Amino acid sequence: MWTVGVVSNPLIHPRGRRTLPDVAADLRAGRRARRNCAALWLLVTWTARAAAQATLELEVEADEVRVREPFLVNVRVNNFESCDAPDFPLLENASVRAQSGGVDSSQMLSVNGRMTVSRSRTYVFEVTPLAAGELAIPPAQVRVDGRMLQTKPARVVVRPSDAELLFWVEITCDRKRIYVGQRVRLTLTIWVKPVKMQEQLVPPDEMMGFLRVINFGPFSPREVRTDVRRRSSAGGGTETYYAYETHADYVPDRPGQLKLDDVEVAIQYPTRLSRDIFGTWQVRAARNLRARAQVESVEIVPLPTQGRPPHFTGAVGTYGITVSAEPTIVRVGDPIRLTIEIRGDGPIESVPPPDLAGDPRLTQSFRVPREELAGEVSGSRKRFTQIIRAERPDVTEIPALEYPYFDPDREMYVVALSAPIRLTVTPAAALDTSSLVDTSSPAANQNAAAPAPLDGLRGNKTQETELLAVGAPVRLDRLALVLFVPPAVYGLLWGYGAYVQNCTPAQRRRRSALRTARRRIDQARALPPRDCGAEIAAALNGYLADRLDEPAARFVGNAATAFLDDRRVPAPLCARWVRLLGRCEQASFGGMTDGDTAALADEARECLRALERERL
């Protein structure tokens, strides 16, 4: 951080008319000025020397604090070149935590053009007093520019805490005794005594804005319900409190007492508030309070071993099982997709699959993979899918599947059963060997008598021409060849045709018609007016002759007009052509001025441009 300051010179003053008293006054003023100058020089020199010397300061945020309410202590090093981190002294009945590793700031001071730069570094410590009384902070030592400096000692008065009356956190459970794996509902309540400002309570929503979650454990800070309740106070009466409640489902994984004391909430509890221009409360002074959750005593007990079913997989709650199979008409060895749906009020996300591979009633008739199944959760249901295969054709049903679970309400093991599923299993199909039997070979008779293989494959292909085909693989370069060569050939042909067409003398003459006519018109401008008109008329007729590859004499006079009519040139353009030729004739016989010559040439050029657009 940089700060810049400028001090102006006070010794400059205007001079007036010079009389004797003025001279005396000047002498006095000169002496005063010299004295002032000397004082200022001393001040600047002292400031510069002071600025150049390193100093160490200790600042305490408050003179009076409460037990377990942290306050800040700053250790500031000024005007240093190098410094180590301070060794903050150990305090009795207080804990200290360094908050920052040193924040640097710089200050630049300019006095009459002389620049002085000073820098400082601040280390911040959070001190939390643990007992009431007087807290003495001994000098802190810091090595600065190779010298060991120390701060002055400080004292802080610590008063007993009343935070328990202002703010606390509770966790309650709807049961006093729960089982490992049982899903229970926990309630977290944050109690806050509302702040009264200007004879009115700060509303609950605004008080909630001062709360800060340190650790919410299994609870969600987004689903907090606000309530206003009255509770008995230490003085015997009742007081109003704001209760902020949220819930969470919890599944204990080990026996013992319910422990959630790492849930911690903080509040910046305001002691002085004011309203800003928008009418909302702004904290002017506050106390930093923290509270760990007080957990209600809840005993977590292990599942009983007595009466535990052999295929129990750890499900706790109340469950039901539904099984479906597809297809139900199969051959031996065909896969049967078994869909097992478990539904219940327990922790459905972590509910284990049934032990199919360990169920002898299933495995004696079906081949069951041993892989652990991954389920798919949908609401309060979890679906598992497994492929099983009938091993014999005499299997008639998929037996009822068992799903043992522990019911914590009845405190006993229960086995849920699915309904058995009727199944039709036929022997495995014979291989369709008709397509592969070569009747001319001796193996054909053996195949005909061979027992059917146990799968449903169709037979081999035997056509030699089909089997010994050589297909070229399709590649990108071949595709490009196929798609781009024909248009390239087309382009070549089109270009060649265009070239051939433009190569005849008639085409060359046609292409240069306009250029030739314009050149002749431009040359006509330099001729005498009498010759100019004749030359422009000749240029116009020459244009028509070139365009149509005809002799120029053919378009003299009205012949050109008739020809333009035949070519469906618009009537106004024909009339313009006639008028233009008339003016040329008039000029060649009657003469005209230089201005008229230029206008006639321009008109001829315009007329040619219009005629060019008609593409004769």
Add this chain to the structure above:
Amino acid sequence: MRRPLVLVFLFCVSPANRLRESQAADTAFMTPDRQREVLRQALSAFDDAVACAQHDPAGAQELYRRAAGSFESLVTSGMHSAALEYNLGNTYFRLGMPGHAILHYRRAERLAPGDEVLRANLAYARRQAEPHFPARGQERLWQRLLFWHYGSSLAQRFRTAAVLSGLGWMLLMIRLRWRTPMVLAAGAFAIVLALACGGSVLAQLSDERARPPAVVVEGGYLLRLGRGEGYDPALRQSLGAGVEVRILQQRGDWVEVRLPNDLTGWLPAAAIERL
């Protein structure tokens, strides 16, 4: 006019000649007679294996192996037919190698997607692969909408594009001489169809180049979150032989693959084989 046309003809014909020569060089490992002989041996070994499968399973396995070796040698010699790949699929299936079976069925399907017998065997083999990933509704919808893309082979579409492209541009060349609207319309229509077929071929080739299809041929490997045994499984169930995947990238001995249900993970490169 005659000289440029001759040049154009030579330009078009020379790549086709080179193509034919390269194919002839590829198949030169085995004479046609030898190919027929090997084919007969393979078919005979397969038939013998089917015949003795129940009373001599070990002997049948040996015969299936012999048949597979003969079919493979034909493929190595340059034979590239759907029927041969189909027979290889059947042989590997009987050898109890569903991964290789599905791999060859898929190769056959690529050459002859409309073959009903092949589709039946592929569907049967796919039912043996675990975990099973059924085709999703969206995929089925695309297959119905783009039936000409999914129902014809790459070679068929390529040939159609070539013929239509040649025909269309030839009609446009004719139109340079005889300017009739019918010729223009027919030529433009043929070119549009050729571009559609060519686009379909290009889309499939690009897709296969970007995410090459592959089949798990060695079952029992877990799909992992990273390339190494030290990473957690992306799927708790191990992948059985025959699961079809798409390769996203290969790093060393591991490949990142995507399963049909869009789950991605890493497998050892030795566990899969590209189509």
